[in-house]
Amino acid sequence: MRSKFMLCSVSIVAVAMVSYGADAVAVESEAKAATVAVAGEAQPVVEEAVAPVAVLVRPDDAAVKEAVDKGVAWLKRHQLENGSWSNPNYPGLTALGLWALVSNNREDMAAECQKAADFIAGFAQEDGGIYKPATAVRGSGGLSTYNTAICMTALHAYKKQAYTPMILKARTFVAGSQLEGDSGGAGGYGYEGINATSPMARDRADLSNTGWALTAMRLTQDLEDLRPAGEKKADVDWKAALAFVEKLQNRDEEDSANFGGFGYEAGGSRSGASEGSVNPVALRSFGSMTYAGLEAMIYAQVGRDDPRVRSAVAWAARHWSVNENPGMGSKGLFYYYTIMAKSLALAAGGDTIEREKGEPIAWKTELLVKLLKEQKGDGSWANSDNAFWEADPALVTAYALLTIGYIQGN
Template sequence: MKRSLLLSTLLIPAFLTVLTAAEPSLEELTGSGVDFLRNSQADDGSWTAPNRPGVSGLITTSLLASGLTPDDPTVTKALDHLESFVQKDGGIYDPEGNHRNYETCIILMAFEKANKDGRYDTQIKNAEKFLRNLQWDEGEGLETSDTSYGGAGYGSHQRPDMSNTQFFVDALKAAGASEDDPAIQKALIFMSRAQNLESEYNQTTFAGKINDGGFFYTPAAGGETKAGETDNGGLRSYGSMTYAGLKSMIYAGLDKDDVRVDAALGWIKKHYTLDSNPGMGEQGLFYYYHTFAKTLDVMGK
């Protein structure tokens, strides 16, 4: 059930982005996904556990992207459920959980998608302020040379990583931030250091050990990858983080002539597949599809 739910949630926008040439099949696939999600919604408007609003936020955004309106009964119920997680500090999260950045980012994007009449202006504005305060920067006493600088983690004072940071950038863009917004430019500094590319933008100790242009999980606190290390201590690149890095760099205003974008595209061309999450097999496969589709959308592909 959970696997099917996640598949429907992540692949609806993917089909909308990737399969636009197959209109009849697209309509059938989208309709089946929407029907499944309607029928699996709980009475309180949630999907899966009531205290996991991130999943419900993703599903709500997917339904809206599939053509449903905020006034559709399923969507209205979902939005009401998400609104119950708005906190006094502006964040939108389960206070007993450990995913304050993820949940706030995801729900902010759901509210933005539903905000055709300004009904969520206040929630979006407050959530954006909350997220900006989570970013690792001068407010935490960091200098730009620190490998944590510019990143976002699960919550306040938790180690930043690429996954949290890509959602952070996505949410700021949804809230209206421009490519030269200071927070997005700070995130670019962090993400450049999570790329296996030795350059003027990345002079960490592991920058040139692999040098293939892909991205890994985090450069902070000594660095970490979910795809394993090489014998010389290199942090292996993998698909989902490489698409996350490329998408975020485009949001930050970089184009194909930038060495970082060029290197990321080179890695993607070499490892392009929809059969697995490159470097990770089936681990994080639906996450990979989700990020893959969003990146292609940003690139206009």
């Protein structure tokens, strides 16, 4: 049985490729009437404009700081007594909140951060994973790859020295969860470890789980030098991981809608397969998974000028949107924002990306404007579409704060 909560494995079903043309004109007309307060002045909000976007919001603007302060205050008010946010069966949810606070350098939240870290640490298992074992009841726990990867990364960002033994055990767990053999998923990661007995265990990998796992292993690799003498070091088989990720990128240059983008999984009900001009069956490219693939390639040490990276960034530019997750609509929208900001910060190396004709997209500006516009009056963020639990303000507020942190270079 699969949990509906996948900690944002958001490139799963239907596709509707983003079109510009008339839609862009309509959005541009609506944008003329919209405003956002920036440094005390009313400024026009421009979304989806094909022409170069004027710089309306900078990462260090007062309006951005105010939005972060309000979001942090909301998290403070809604942290449970045990230190968690949201569903306590998934420590990764609380870890996202902790990670968001740390990424925004909130020293004023020291007590709340420690409570969250204590809660997360309570889920450390004998196998090294950080998760709650699932029962046959939906929503009871499990998803050991997602939870362990996010928890170990958050603890590392928070106080890596204090949690080094736990993180090293988690690294061993994640390294041992990588799929092997001759299957199409070899090199990647699924919901659970390869030896898991969870009701949700499966023998195929997907790009969402793989992305979280590779991120965690790369960001915590500095601790390997602190392993006790004689203890075997743990790492990903990066060559195999990259080979898996490459399988999910559309490489058919004649398929302009999908070329350069990434799908969720090869085969299976959520591959989004479509007919390609070269390959008999090509994966549908999704916004969130294209950014996840981009991030995975960078962490696998593929250079920014590599054709695989350049074609992924080009796909992102062709299908640019802050109003929807391309191919998914409103589903997983705030995860899309988070992975977009992180991967473009890694791969683009600047504040803009370019469309095919050289027209710049001020991605940081557009994304900040959108986030300021979507923040609720109480300081939280939430998605009106509950797919992947994004109607949960604790989850989505963490995503929004993480996104702002990445834009600011934290």
